[in-house]
Amino acid sequence: MRVISGALLYIRDDFKSVDRKTLLQESIVSMAVAGAIIGAAIGGWMNDRFGRRTSILVADFLFFVGAVIMAAAPNPGALITGRVFVGLGVGMASMTSPLYISEASPAKIRGALVSTNGFLITSGQFLSYLINLAFTRAPGTWRWMLGVAGIPALLQFILMLLLPESPRWLYRKGREEEAQAILRKVYPAHEVETEIRDLKESVDKEIEEEGSSEKINLVKLLKTRTVFQQFVGINTVMYYSPTIVQLSGFASNRTALLLSLVTSGLNAAGSIVSIYFIDRTGRKKLLVISLSGVILSLGVLSAVFHETTSHSPMVSAVETKFGWLALVGLALYIIFFSPGMGTAPWIVNSEIYPLRFRGVCGGIAATANWISNLIVAQSFLSLTQAIGTSWTFLIFGVISVAALLFVLIFVPETKGLPIEEIEKMLELRALHFKFWEKRSLPDKSQSV
Incomplete structure (x- = not known):
């Protein structure tokens, strides 16, 4: 793409x-x-x-x-x-x-x-x-x-x-025979029979509840958060990183492209960090850390671009100083975004829906994600021209704060849980503040 x-x-x-x-x-x-x-x-x-x-x-x-x-x-x-x-x-x-x-x-x-x-x-x-x-x-x-x-x-x-x-x-x-094989x-x-039993119970329960299917669909769908993934500004950074670099004072096309290559490399490196920590630290804790860092870096970017616009005419030393600070803000954004917000929303989104609606609900969430992707990508340059780069990043920062609150309140911790058990957990709890609690997987009577 x-x-x-x-x-x-x-x-x-x-x-x-x-x-x-x-x-x-x-x-x-x-x-x-x-x-x-x-x-x-x-x-x-x-x-x-x-x-x-x-x-x-x-x-x-x-x-x-x-x-x-x-x-x-x-x-x-x-x-x-x-x-x-x-x-x-x-x-x-x-x-x-x-x-x-x-x-x-x-x-x-x-x-x-x-x-x-x-x-x-x-x-x-x-x-x-x-x-x-x-x-x-x-x-x-x-x-x-x-x-x-x-x-x-x-x-x-x-x-x-x-x-x-x-x-x-x-x-x-x-x-069933193909699935079990x-x-x-x-x-x-030693885990196969338990997995088969949980899957059978889940399917049997879904068949019993077929009449209330649409209600379950909407309730589960409200727990998705892939839209926030786009509205905290990731595709602003990925699509327009050369433009942002030039806005920060690096006029050369070649320099801007090379620095954008570094940004893309950091994004890939962050995914490696996610592979290591996602099943150790957990989805929710990683999301909270990620969003906290995103808010911090967007604050840095907003402050840097506010200062660059307040220095006119801008002397070379000041321009260089703020240019490098903007690059630091961009790097911090990617470093924090990629391991958490870059991957965890897709993981949670693939785990939380009832089996009979997992494809449809996942499709709706992905569609919303791509629509928000398009909105962010198409509006960034217009926003920077209308209200300035500083205020544009500030808007993304405010949305990131809302995303952090959403994660703290609504997003469950699904680390290490069988998919069928996640569904049971969501039926029992509406709020999920305590994401740091540990649980033992063999004990089926508890919920996170």
Whole structure:
């Protein structure tokens, strides 16, 4: 998705209509996000109807087709069509992959495995910047930049054919023997029977409550928090980091791009931290630490840009000083955001819904996430022009405070719990202030 930031420079050279019309440039960039919104919505229904594995296979196919269309695009219209296909695949995969991993993983390492998915995404974003640099001198430049993305999609499609369906989805669909066979391969022998029993109890209870299904759907959906993930400003930093760097006083395009590469690298490194801590520290505690750091760093950025605008005319020494402080604020933001807010919302989102609604609710949450992504990405430059960069970051800071309060009050700690037990816990408790309490997994009578 983010390869387009560099590819667009060369697309403008090949298609003069794109160079002349800002609307075409915006369409080429934003149609992938629009496709992701639709893909996430369709993916939710498809997950519950046809299964997690099938949904990922469809997502890979759509992404591959989109990459081929973009690489061969004879005109801007075809390029936009390819971007829509890529967006559909990305949106569908964004909610299906964490769900599939979560349902097929042992409870003790579920968080780490879903975090690994986040690491691979952030690593891919980092590689996208390197791909831009690698193909700048190749014939066809942007066609290679956009087309090469089809290779990992094709590879994943082939590998997914070798993997089983989610055992929980299979059990829900009445394919109990297949589900149990997969669970016996995934779980240690002494845990298998307990896992099967909990899954059976969960499915039986859902069948009994079928009549109140819509109410349960809405109640569970209110506990999602992936929207906050976008509105604390992450895609402002990721999409516009070169612009922010230049706003802070570093005018060189090359310097801005190189510093943005560092920002992307920090994002990937933070995902590694999440893999290590998510199943040790817990989801909620990591989210609280992450949001506290995000609030601090946004405060730094707001203060720095307030000072830069109050020094006019700005002398070189002052400009350099505030420029480096802005970079420190950006780095702190990524360092705190990535390990917690970058991955934990997707983990919690894949754990908290009833089995029969896990695909639909996950799809709704992912759709809301992509819509908020689009709003933040499209509004940042307008906000900075209307109210200034300092006030823009301050707004993100206030939203981050609201997100922190939401986490403290509503988000449960799900570390180490079987998915079926998480559902039982949510039925018993509405508020979740005490996230530091420890519990023993074998004791089924207690709740976090």
